[in-house]
Amino acid sequence: MDPQLVVVSNRGPVTFEETPTGERRYRRGVGGLVTALSGALRGRGGVWIASAMSDADRAIAAASETTEVDVGGAHIAVRFVGVEEDTYRAYYDDFSNRVLWFVHHYLWDPPRTPTFTDSDADAWDAYTDVNRRFAETTALKAPESGVALIQDYHLALVPHLLRKMRPDLAIGHFWHIPFAQPDYLGLLPDPWSRGVVEGLLGADVLGFQTDRWLQNFLSCVRSLEGLRARDRTISAGGHRTRANAYPIGVNPDHLAEIAGEPAVKRARTELKRWLGDRALVLRVDRTELSKNILRGLLAFELMLERRPELRRRVVHLALLQPSRRSVPEYREYIDQCTREAERINARFGPETIRLEISDDFPRSLAAYSLYDVLVVNPIFDGMNLVAREGPCLNRRGGVLVLSRNAGAAIELAPAALIVNPVDVDRTARAISDALDMPEAERHERARRLRRLARGRSPARWLDAQLRDLEKARGRG
Numbered sequence: 034m035d036p037q038l039v040v041v042s043n044r045g046p047v048t049f050e051e052t053p054t055g056e057r058r059y060r061r062g063v064g065g066l067v068t069a070l071s072g073a074l075r076g077r078g079g080v081w082i083a084s085a086m087s088d089a090d091r092a093i094a095a096a097s098e099t100t101e102v103d104v105g106g107a108h109i110a111v112r113f114v115g116v117e118e119d120t121y122r123a124y125y126d127d128f129s130n131r132v133l134w135f136v137h138h139y140l141w142d143p144p145r146t147p148t149f150t151d152s153d154a155d156a157w158d159a160y161t162d163v164n165r166r167f168a169e170t171t172a173l174k175a176p177e178s179g180v181a182l183i184q185d186y187h188l189a190l191v192p193h194l195l196r197k198m199r200p201d202l203a204i205g206h207f208w209h210i211p212f213a214q215p216d217y218l219g220l221l222p223d224p225w226s227r228g229v230v231e232g233l234l235g236a237d238v239l240g241f242q243t244d245r246w247l248q249n250f251l252s253c254v255r256s257l258e259g260l261r262a263r264d265r266t267i268s269a270g271g272h273r274t275r276a277n278a279y280p281i282g283v284n285p286d287h288l289a290e291i292a293g294e295p296a297v298k299r300a301r302t303e304l305k306r307w308l309g310d311r312a313l314v315l316r317v318d319r320t321e322l323s324k325n326i327l328r329g330l331l332a333f334e335l336m337l338e339r340r341p342e343l344r345r346r347v348v349h350l351a352l353l354q355p356s357r358r359s360v361p362e363y364r365e366y367i368d369q370c371t372r373e374a375e376r377i378n379a380r381f382g383p384e385t386i387r388l389e390i391s392d393d394f395p396r397s398l399a400a401y402s403l404y405d406v407l408v409v410n411p412i413f414d415g416m417n418l419v420a421r422e423g424p425c426l427n428r429r430g431g432v433l434v435l436s437r438n439a440g441a442a443i444e445l446a447p448a449a450l451i452v453n454p455v456d457v458d459r460t461a462r463a464i465s466d467a468l469d470m471p472e473a474e475r476h477e478r479a480r481r482l483r484r485l486a487r488g489r490s491p492a493r494w495l496d497a498q499l500r501d502l503e504k505a506r507g508r509g
């Protein structure tokens with residue numbers, strides 16, 4: 034295990050549960066961040082500080098224990114931060130996922146939302162409070178002159194707080210999602226937007242998925258009085274932060290390994306039987322507003338409306354992992370998606386669209402190998418790993434229809450069909466073009482996609498940040 038490294042994120046690598054006999058067991062945490070980071074820590078290890086999510090996690094946190102676990106070959110010592118239920122809800126649901134997530138993915142409807150009131154002010158207080166607790170736990174656990182890698186929008190204030198407590202540490206922060214432009218970020222009350230930007234500037238190295246989000250962040254910095262950004266170096270309060278883009282990737286060998294497991298083979302057989310000789314238009318996402326599931330369904334409907342000969346010859350499978358069900362906007366959105374899918378099925382025949390809401394990674398991997406068209410059409414997305422995982426595992430010369438607002442589009446554009454995600458007409462045409470594409474072109478594009486999608490790995494992503502942190506430390 035790397036004794037110098039401390040990773041800090043909201044969702045941890047594992048969650049514990051207690052069996053009826055009182056034994057403690059753990060299962061792997063969900064989401065892109067956990068996949069990427071545990072991949073990056075393979076063969077390296079480190080301490081990982083995360084929120085306690087279950088009762089068993091909270092018991093471990095209360096006892097101030099550090100527990101050792103193995104996640105996909107990464108040897109990790111986990112330390113949980115326990116937060117009371119109400120405070121956690123206000124920090125996670127209300128501020129992180131309803132305010133910060135919405136602003137950075139442009140999910141509001143400005144004539145109606147947001148309307149900030151007292152309860153949002155309480156949410157900001159809870160966010161500040163939980164960030165302080167994370168900073169305190171990190172200050173306690175990090176070794177002398179160690180490296181702290183803080184993750185994502187849940188913990189934007191930690192770098193600044195931690196620097197004050199432990200100036201000896203090298204502090205990195207990686208922002209996994211898009212970063213909004215100044216006018217849109219300016220919808221937030223000033224203390225929040227300034228608080229988030231200045232909080233991040235406590236880091237020595239600040240990472241974004243792509244140059245586009247990095248440039249947005251730099252514009253936000255320049256829009257705030259008293260902060261200066263020259264090139265990618267920002268000076269604030271006598272401290273310098275170096276910002277950079279570190280695009281994250283997938284580990285194709287690891288993916289191939291899991292794709293060979295019996296559960297994936299079984300799911301593949303089942304899906305093939307269901308598909309028969311129909312073509313498959315696939316999407317794989319969390320149940321998430323920013324993923325633009327609804328417009329994806331409407332685009333599929335429009336395509337079938339225009340091409341009656343394809344009805345019953347093409348199916349749309351949407352594999353959706355449940356996420357953030359405690360946020361009302363999420364529940365409403367997914368209910369709306371379900372209703373639309375039912376309406377379209379009533380129009381064009383049962384199971385024209387199959388919408389499955391379940392946490393079934395083997396099934397997603399199986400479906401990757403079988404799609405003819407993969408639709409990845411987020412409104413905005415930091416990177417999007419589905420756009421990389423799919424092409425790594427597909428065996429049918431599948432075509433990728435990709436939103437120009439996904440970070441992955443920067444590299445994958447030459448081999449994908451790029452769409453404006455709100456343009457349902459163009460998305461419908463792209464799906465239609467993909468289905469018509471001559472065999473040779475499909476395979477040529479799929480080969481290029483696979484090469485591009487394999488070009489980055491979580492390990493390289495982490496190494497690049499550690500190198501820059503080392504340089505930053507050298508600069509003093």
Ligand code: G6P
Nearest residue numbers: 044064065066067185209210356
């Ligand atoms: C986004 C975030 C990740 C997070 C994932 C799942 O991709 O950038 O940090 O892992 O969503 O979100 P959750 O709220 O379930 O942890």
